[in-house]
Amino acid sequence: MNGFHGKYFSITDPEGVNTVIYRINETAKQLQNKYPRYTVERLVTSEEMQGNLTKRTYYVDYPEADGEDLVILSFTKQRVVVNMGFLKDDRVRISKRPIPVKFDTIYSEQPTEYKNFAYTPNLKRPITIIDPETTEEVSPILYLDENTNQVKGKCKLKPYKSYLSFEIRDRK
Secondary structure (H helix, E strand, C coil): CCCCCEEEEEEEECCCCEEEEEEEEECCHHHCCCCCCEEEEECEEEEEEECCEEEEEEEEECCCCCCEEEEEEEECCCEEEEEEEEEECCEEEECCCCEEEECCCCCCCCCCEEEEEECCCCCCECEEEEECCCCEECCEEEEEECCCCEEEEEEEECCCCCCEEEECCCCC
């Protein structure tokens, strides 16, 4: 039987706030010389309206026994608040000091811009690009790189539009 094998938790957002959460995955040590050390995976969510509030439930399928590191992004009209979280057992701990980040439009006169990345079929990527107006990820366009004979992805970005992009890196 296929189904959900994991944990879930809920966050209630006030009107005008949309929270999305990503799970941080560390690549197996033997593969880190070929792939990025960390990738991010957006958590599946469901929504329930409660008056002017939105209750969002996030699902973590097959959580690691030693816990899951999370990136929590809360979008408003002109800013995003970045928090770190940790899911262990049946508790989510969120950092006490959120990091407010303001974003501006990247000026470009070209009709499109592309960011290339190695494609992984499990949708785990080292860099994630988000449209802050919709809080949806920019979907990649897949292509075959003839030089490396690998499937890669490109993200098409519109000019005169803001995007939020983030990557998890070591502190080094």
